[in-house]
Amino acid sequence: MALDENIYKLRREKLKQIEALGQRVYPTKYDFTHTIPAILAEYSQKSAEELENPRVEVRIAGRIMATRLMGKAGLARRQQGGQKL
16 A cells, blocks of 8 residues: 555544544634734733632634643644734
8 A cells, every 4th residue: 555545544533533523523613712913912011819819711713833841731833823822
């Protein structure tokens, strides 16, 4: 089996696993609460204490540009409309 065929076979198997978990493989809609520019405008000047009380929770859409794993924590840099978060 050629390398390309093997890669596509692995991808199809992973998609089947995702479907078995009850997730849509190719969702057509994602509900987000904020945009990255709106988050930066509203929250970038606030301190950690101000963000914790009351706790701010958001759902954003955007392209993941980089990820960093550090022990139990992980960070992802997202980009939307030319602005990064």
